[in-house]
Amino acid sequence: MPKLIRLVGGEFVAEDDRFTNVADDESAPKGDVIISLTRFQSEGDALLADGRDIGVRIEAGETVDALTYDLPRISLVALNFPTFRDGRAFSSAALLRERYGFKGEVRAVGDVWREQARFMVRCGFDAFEPVDGSTAEAWAQASGDFRHVYQRAADTLEPIYVEREAKHGL
Amino acid sequence: MYRYDTLDKEFLADRSAEFRHQVARRLAGELTEDQFKPLRLKNGLYLQLHAYMLRIAIPYGTMDVRQLRQLAHIARTYDKGYGHFTTRTNLQLHWIKLRDMPDILDALAEVDLHAMQTSGDCVRNVTADPRAGATAEEVDDPRVWAEVIRQFTTLHPEFSYLPRKFKIAVTASPHDRTAAKTHDVGLALKRGRDGVLGFEVMAGGGLGRSPYIGQTIREHLPVGRVLSYIQAILRVYNRLGRRDNKNKARIKILVAQMGAEAFAREVEAEWALIDGSQVDLPDTELARVRAFFATSFETRPAISSIFESAKQEDAGLARFARNNVHAHKAAGYGIVDVSLKAIGETPGDCSAEQMEAIADLAERYSKGEVRVTHEQNLVLPHVALDDVPAVYAGLKAAGLASANINLVSDIIACPGLDYCALANARAIPIAQDIAKRFSDPDLAERVGELKIKISGCINACGHHHVGHIGILGVDKKGEEYYQLTLGGSGAEDAEIGKILGPALPAERVAGAIDDLVEVYLRERRDGERFLDTYRRTGLQPFKEAIYAEAH
Numbered sequence: 275m276p277k278l279i280r281l282v283g284g285e286f287v288a289e290d291d292r293f294t295n296v297a298d299d300e301s302a303p304k305g306d307v308i309i310s311l312t313r314f315q316s317e318g319d320a321l322l323a324d325g326r327d328i329g330v331r332i333e334a335g336e337t338v339d340a341l342t343y344d345l346p347r348i349s350l351v352a353l354n355f356p357t358f359r360d361g362r363a364f365s366s367a368a369l370l371r372e373r374y375g376f377k378g379e380v381r382a383v384g385d386v387w388r389e390q391a392r393f394m395v396r397c398g399f400d401a402f403e404p405v406d407g408s409t410a411e412a413w414a415q416a417s418g419d420f421r422h423v424y425q426r427a428a429d430t431l432e433p434i435y436v437e438r439e440a441k442h443g444l
Numbered sequence: 445m446y447r448y449d450t451l452d453k454e455f456l457a458d459r460s461a462e463f464r465h466q467v468a469r470r471l472a473g474e475l476t477e478d479q480f481k482p483l484r485l486k487n488g489l490y491l492q493l494h495a496y497m498l499r500i501a502i503p504y505g506t507m508d509v510r511q512l513r514q515l516a517h518i519a520r521t522y523d524k525g526y527g528h529f530t531t532r533t534n535l536q537l538h539w540i541k542l543r544d545m546p547d548i549l550d551a552l553a554e555v556d557l558h559a560m561q562t563s564g565d566c567v568r569n570v571t572a573d574p575r576a577g578a579t580a581e582e583v584d585d586p587r588v589w590a591e592v593i594r595q596f597t598t599l600h601p602e603f604s605y606l607p608r609k610f611k612i613a614v615t616a617s618p619h620d621r622t623a624a625k626t627h628d629v630g631l632a633l634k635r636g637r638d639g640v641l642g643f644e645v646m647a648g649g650g651l652g653r654s655p656y657i658g659q660t661i662r663e664h665l666p667v668g669r670v671l672s673y674i675q676a677i678l679r680v681y682n683r684l685g686r687r688d689n690k691n692k693a694r695i696k697i698l699v700a701q702m703g704a705e706a707f708a709r710e711v712e713a714e715w716a717l718i719d720g721s722q723v724d725l726p727d728t729e730l731a732r733v734r735a736f737f738a739t740s741f742e743t744r745p746a747i748s749s750i751f752e753s754a755k756q757e758d759a760g761l762a763r764f765a766r767n768n769v770h771a772h773k774a775a776g777y778g779i780v781d782v783s784l785k786a787i788g789e790t791p792g793d794c795s796a797e798q799m800e801a802i803a804d805l806a807e808r809y810s811k812g813e814v815r816v817t818h819e820q821n822l823v824l825p826h827v828a829l830d831d832v833p834a835v836y837a838g839l840k841a842a843g844l845a846s847a848n849i850n851l852v853s854d855i856i857a858c859p860g861l862d863y864c865a866l867a868n869a870r871a872i873p874i875a876q877d878i879a880k881r882f883s884d885p886d887l888a889e890r891v892g893e894l895k896i897k898i899s900g901c902i903n904a905c906g907h908h909h910v911g912h913i914g915i916l917g918v919d920k921k922g923e924e925y926y927q928l929t930l931g932g933s934g935a936e937d938a939e940i941g942k943i944l945g946p947a948l949p950a951e952r953v954a955g956a957i958d959d960l961v962e963v964y965l966r967e968r969r970d971g972e973r974f975l976d977t978y979r980r981t982g983l984q985p986f987k988e989a990i991y992a993e994a995h
Contacts, residue, residue, distance in 0.1 A: 334687075337683070358482060358605075359482065359565065359605055360605065360687055361565075361602075361603070361604065361605025361606060361682060362682060362683060362687075364601060364602045364603075364604075364605065364682070365602055365679055365682045365683050368601075368602050368679075372719075373717060387479075389466075389482070389483060390605075392601070393599075393601035393602075393604055393605075394601075396601035397601050397602055419458060419461070419462060420455065420458045420459070420462075420599075421454050421455070421458055422451055422454060422455045422458075423599070424455070424595045424596060424598045424599065424600075425595075425596050425597075425600055425723070426722050426723065427600075427601045427602065434451045434452065434455065434595070435725065435726075435729040435732075437451060438449070438451055439728070439729075441451075
């Protein structure tokens with residue numbers, strides 16, 4: 275069963291991953307690859323020249339600001355959660371979407387659980403590699419079970435006070 | 445008071461349903477304790493020495509009668525008939541069963557209460573001045589801002605997995621009753637020279653094992669921009685705060701290591717890039733929230749002849765009036781503090797019957813409102829002076845009329861080793877010993893304002909660092925010892941106390957407090973509080989009194 279879940283047109287679907295995740299000490303195979311930030315900075319141009327899609331893996335301690343000018347050239351940013359408790363990737367995702375206008379895939383990798391699904395979706399993640407065996411259905415349920423939110427984020431939900439104004443025609 | 449509408453209620457119902465589902469998964473064995481822990485913590489549920497402990501949020505310490513009665517009902521039905529008010533103005537129930545939790549959350553939701561974010565590495569319950577809306581000192585109502593900050597930070601998707609917990613306090617008076625400078629972020633409403641309302645933003649305060657006083661990172665932030673500024677602070681902290689060591693993960697360490705100026709520059713740079721129109725609230729929404737906090741008062745004479753003559757006849761009432769009744773902004777009204785520090789009792793504890801008695805009094809005499817202070821007392825904020833004798837009588841009947849606010853027996857203590865898995869030593873019995881030693885109310889009044897704060901371990905939940913006298917429980921080869929600090933303050937003149945000398949065994953603590961008080965009474969000059977005398981004389985005379993015999 276594919277372990278990648280993607281959010282496509284508002285639906286969560288399980289998909290086979292067309293990207294190969296490549297460690298720094300491995301040579302890059304043919305096809306689409308996800309590589310580290312350091313490797314992208316040294317080999318990115320050459321790999322892109324092959325005509326393939328490139329994803330960049332950002333560790334929790336790295337900043338997405340380093341990618342700003344390269345974002346139009348890359349297809350995917352994978353943000354790593356070294357542990358469930360480490361929330362730095364939430365800010366990275368929010369910045370990619372809100373500040374840098376990144377339209378490609380933002381993927382959650384590492385210690386990824388369904389309990390974070392809603393927060394991840396709200397911060398702009400649209401692909402997930404859960405470690406808890408979640409199905410696409412479980413992911414959809416976990417991310418969609420609240421009717422309201424109290425603040426804007428990278429998703430399209432409007433906060434409660436906007437809903438309220440609309441409701442009362444203010 | 446802020447009132448939930450259908451939308452707020454649906455939000456809470458969804459949260460409650462989510463946790464019910466998670467508890468079911470845990471009880472069915474689908475989640476291990478390790479997996480369940482971060483989920484239950486986000487709902488205020490701790491596993492302690494004897495049972496689960498539930499920490500219920502009381503946003504900015506403000507409750508109405510219906511909420512307090514429901515808390516009494518929950519304490520009676522699901523716990524042992526009492527609760528414990530904390531320094532975060534929350535209510536803790538210490539004997540909870542996991543299987544009851546979903547029903548308890550539903551019962552809380554019925555009265556617009558919850559336990560969200562009372563634990564875990566997220567933005568905790570926002571606190572505010574317990575005299576908000578009642579004191580003439582304030583330049584604005586801090587509850588308006590505390591409420592919008594509460595909403596903004598509730599289940600914030602970006603800031604629910606911070607490096608560590610995050611506490612915000614809002615004050616609007618020159619006299620700070622929130623301990624703003626010991627918070628991760630302290631917000632003080634002030635008018636600028638041009639009369640415009642703004643926040644002084646302080647960051648990086650905190651107690652625990654490395655105490656710091658918060659530093660001002662912005663003198664005057666336009667009030668309407670507070671949410672985007674908080675977002676900037678949280679984002680900088682989320683990205684740069686340390687995650688390698690739990691003890692160095694609070695924002696105070698980041699601010700101290702970067703320096704307040706560099707931290708402030710980082711925040712300002714981030715803030716400049718945030719689109720405020722997406723984050724800050726429109727004036728219509730601020731006005732909607734503000735309207736909930738409007739209270740009207742009848743026109744009354746400034747002096748109440750009923751109150752004045754009752755005081756003449758009853759020395760107990762007169763004492764209560766001197767210590768527990770404070771000036772109100774409306775003529776003929778008073779702010780009545782209800783001490784949860786009866787001599788020999790556990791500081792902050794309140795029985796279900798007492799909660800109901802206070803609720804009845806609030807309904808009749810205080811416009812239905814009750815507040816919780818970070819010093820673990822309650823407040824009836826709007827009592828007509830004519831009614832103070834009746835309120836006093838009602839409190840007395842419920843065992844709640846201790847006239848000791850800000851006095852030596854008004855002690856803050858954490859639950860300590862009697863309940864807490866982290867503690868090194870007991871805190872409650874030490875508080876009880878000291879209170880008993882100063883049970884003569886004339887003596888206590890002669891000593892005047894003296895804030896004693898006791899923590900059972902270095903995590904400092906009892907705020908010992910900022911006690912005029914601080915007491916910290918330590919473990920010495922399996923024995924409970926107590927280290928004394930002097931000169932701390934959590935108010936606008938915030939300061940971390942200095943260690944007096946080697947730790948003392950439990951049986952010597954109350955006697956040592958007695959000795960310290962004697963030094964003060966001997967050394968003090970006109971009008972000086974204990975803290976003022978200490979600041980003038982320094983540690984030496986106090987040190988001699990405690991340790992002289994050892995030399």
